[in-house]
Amino acid sequence: MFELLGTALVHLMQVKYMVPLALGTLAGIVGGALPGVTITMTIIVVLPFTFGMDPLQGLAAMTGVYVGGSAGGLVTAVLLGLPGTPSAIATTFDGHPMAQRGEPGRAVWTGVWASVFGGLIGGVFLIGATGPLASIALQFGPWEFFSLFILALSMVAGLVEASLLKGLIAGALGCVVTVLGTDPVMGQERLTLGVPFVRGGIDFLPVLIGVFAFAQIMTEVERVGGVERAAHAAQRKLSLAVSHAKVLWDIVSRPFLLLWTSFIGVLIGVLPAIGGSAASMMAYDQAKKFSRHPEKFGSGVPEGIIASESSNNANVGGSLVTIMAFGIPGDAVTAVMLGALTIHGIQSGPLFISQNAQLAYGIFAAYLVAHLLMVLILALGARWMLRVVTVPKAALFPVVLVLCTVGAYALNNTMSNVYVLLVFGVLGYAMVKFGFPLAPFILGVILGDQIEINLVRSIMTDSDLWLFLTRPISGTLLAMSVGSLLLSLWQHRRQQRKLAASGEDADF
Amino acid sequence: MLSRDGWAGLAVLAASLVLFWLTLGLKGNPMVPIGPGFYPRIVLGITAALALLLVGADWAAARKRAAPPEARAQRNYRLVAVMFLVFGVYCGALPYLGFRVATLAYIAASNALLDAPRGARGARGWGRVGLVALIATVVIYYVFEHYLLVLLPRGRWTGF
Numbered sequence: 043m044f045e046l047l048g049t050a051l052v053h054l055m056q057v058k059y060m061v062p063l064a065l066g067t068l069a070g071i072v073g074g075a076l077p078g079v080t081i082t083m084t085i086i087v088v089l090p091f092t093f094g095m096d097p098l099q100g101l102a103a104m105t106g107v108y109v110g111g112s113a114g115g116l117v118t119a120v121l122l123g124l125p126g127t128p129s130a131i132a133t134t135f136d137g138h139p140m141a142q143r144g145e146p147g148r149a150v151w152t153g154v155w156a157s158v159f160g161g162l163i164g165g166v167f168l169i170g171a172t173g174p175l176a177s178i179a180l181q182f183g184p185w186e187f188f189s190l191f192i193l194a195l196s197m198v199a200g201l202v203e204a205s206l207l208k209g210l211i212a213g214a215l216g217c218v219v220t221v222l223g224t225d226p227v228m229g230q231e232r233l234t235l236g237v238p239f240v241r242g243g244i245d246f247l248p249v250l251i252g253v254f255a256f257a258q259i260m261t262e263v264e265r266v267g268g269v270e271r272a273a274h275a276a277q278r279k280l281s282l283a284v285s286h287a288k289v290l291w292d293i294v295s296r297p298f299l300l301l302w303t304s305f306i307g308v309l310i311g312v313l314p315a316i317g318g319s320a321a322s323m324m325a326y327d328q329a330k331k332f333s334r335h336p337e338k339f340g341s342g343v344p345e346g347i348i349a350s351e352s353s354n355n356a357n358v359g360g361s362l363v364t365i366m367a368f369g370i371p372g373d374a375v376t377a378v379m380l381g382a383l384t385i386h387g388i389q390s391g392p393l394f395i396s397q398n399a400q401l402a403y404g405i406f407a408a409y410l411v412a413h414l415l416m417v418l419i420l421a422l423g424a425r426w427m428l429r430v431v432t433v434p435k436a437a438l439f440p441v442v443l444v445l446c447t448v449g450a451y452a453l454n455n456t457m458s459n460v461y462v463l464l465v466f467g468v469l470g471y472a473m474v475k476f477g478f479p480l481a482p483f484i485l486g487v488i489l490g491d492q493i494e495i496n497l498v499r500s501i502m503t504d505s506d507l508w509l510f511l512t513r514p515i516s517g518t519l520l521a522m523s524v525g526s527l528l529l530s531l532w533q534h535r536r537q538q539r540k541l542a543a544s545g546e547d548a549d550f
Numbered sequence: 551m552l553s554r555d556g557w558a559g560l561a562v563l564a565a566s567l568v569l570f571w572l573t574l575g576l577k578g579n580p581m582v583p584i585g586p587g588f589y590p591r592i593v594l595g596i597t598a599a600l601a602l603l604l605v606g607a608d609w610a611a612a613r614k615r616a617a618p619p620e621a622r623a624q625r626n627y628r629l630v631a632v633m634f635l636v637f638g639v640y641c642g643a644l645p646y647l648g649f650r651v652a653t654l655a656y657i658a659a660s661n662a663l664l665d666a667p668r669g670a671r672g673a674r675g676w677g678r679v680g681l682v683a684l685i686a687t688v689v690i691y692y693v694f695e696h697y698l699l700v701l702l703p704r705g706r707w708t709g710f
Binding site for chain 2: 090091093094205207208210211214215217218221225227228230232233235256260263264265434435436437439440441443444445447448451452455457460461463464467468471476477478490493494497498501502505
């Protein structure tokens with residue numbers, strides 16, 4: 043394993059890989075720093091640029107975006123009190139008060155170094171766990187895969203913040219998208235609705251790009267003019283000079299906090315589609331509970347920044363494990379990476395690491411090196427990040443949508459995917475406005491075909507449907523799906539009772 | 551009276567029932583014991599049942615709802631609708647005008663819609679809008695066509 047990693051690190055040091063990795067990390071940091079532009083949108087914008095590259099170049103660039111984006115949000119969160127990404131929200135709680143207290147350098151660099159440590163802990167898990175988990179997944183038959191995908195969908199639907207019912211409907215709608223076009227088993231045409239571009243089925247990447255890009259941009263368009271505060275604040279002159287030894291001591295002198303919050307980040311990352319924001323909020327909450335002085339949280343204590351940023355970057359490692367071992371995207375960013383793999387003709391899943399060892403270890407190496415590049419880029423340009431947030435959104439949004447269009451078009455050089463992008467852009471925005479979560483929908487679109495293929499394969503192998511329950515792993519996974527739904531139902535009901543007690547309206 | 555959840559549930563219910571009805575016309579394949587309509591029927595049946603539950607839950611909640619909904623923050627939905635329309639026109643125009651012309655016009659139009667140049671500096675503002683559109687179009691075109699070898703759409707009317 044270490045020999046392969048060493049070889050991959052040496053291989054990655056070539057200019058042709060380092061340039062996309064560095065540019066991806068830079069793009070991630072900039073995208074992360076821009077309030078209203080998430081890592082998902084940044085990776086969607088970067089995606090078409092990777093089409094002409096070899097798989098490792100493209101995936102290195104995307105890994106760079108993922109790592110850079112997870113840390114980029116902290117700069118604006120700390121200095122302006124505006125989280126660049128949702129995953130940096132918890133960083134604002136203590137980072138911004140610390141900066142306001144006259145220690146902006148300490149606040150930024152505590153976040154940066156905590157991100158590095160968290161990311162590296164996530165990296166250790168990524169490198170150590172992917173192979174063994176993939177080996178377990180290799181024992182799976184179609185029954186187990188079917189049940190695993192059902193578990194992933196039920197967990198995502200249940201863990202979203204909106205109502206459980208809407209989460210389940212969103213997941214089911216995602217699966218409905220996959221039944222339009224062609225039957226994946228025999229390639230027979232079905233439910234094309236007379237629309238020519240549906241005949242070949244609907245590619246999930248334009249759906250993903252359309253749903254996420256439009257939902258986000260149009261939600262921002264509704265309140266155009268709301269980011270002026272950032273522009274004014276950015277004019278302030280700030281010094282980020284700091285003693286790095288002191289900052290590093292701040293972090294390593296709290297090993298339990300660092301390890302526990304990174305572990306939370308990894309764990310949340312492994313669970314599909316929950317994302318870095320939940321990881322950092324949960325880690326912040328845990329850090330506060332375990333602290334000897336919880337009352338100081340929110341006033342600018344380093345523990346708050348360490349908890350949020352270490353979990354946030356460790357989350358990236360966890361998300362990459364899920365996609366590399368099981369072929370299930372951990373979040374929207376890894377869903378785009380899954381699309382990139384497909385474009386390059388590589389099948390993700392349990393066989394990925396054994397069939398593409400060089401590429402898999404290349405991704406591990408890119409993940410590790412991206413953290414060092416992130417420190418370097420932030421050391422050179424943290425102050426310039428503040429100027430980035432002054433980019434007028436009126437100019438930025440149309441360019442982002444054009445890049446989304448190019449990304450959809452370039453998938454197979456036809457306009458069909460552009461029309462799919464538009465249709466699902468409208469649907470994504472409507473879903474957001476009606477309170478339907480997007481994560482289960484996207485997971486449904488990605489897994490729908492696989493659920494069908496494995497269901498049909500299992501029935502073709504043996505028509506006994508009880509096998510889904512009587513095969514130990516499959517039965518356990520299905521029981522976990524039911525358990526996960528019951529748990530979410532109980533949590534939603536409890537929340538509903540709390541809200542009812544406080545006189546507010548609740549959402550089932 | 552149904553809220554937005556109830557109406558959304560009804561829309562999903564209607565769509566899934568229509569699609570379910572369409573699956574009844576799918577012919578089976580002698581090679582496969584399960585026809586192409588087997589899985590879609592399961593998925594659409596579940597979707598319809600969930601949508602029905604949402605409508606029911608909303609209807610039940612409506613009886614308890616006494617207070618009128620809170621006033622929401624002011625949102626510019628008209629601008630959103632216009633932005634979608636402009637993007638729709640852009641998608642429609644791409645095969646006819648080609649990437650370069652359509653993109654230049656789209657970026658300029660969207661930029662102007664989102665931040666219309668007004669007042670004494672209007673002319674300068676329009677210049678900035680045009681310049682941003684031109685630079686973005688040229689850079690995207692150059693990078694994708696020449697560096698990444700992606701052949702962008704050519705216009706049937708413009709010839710390039």
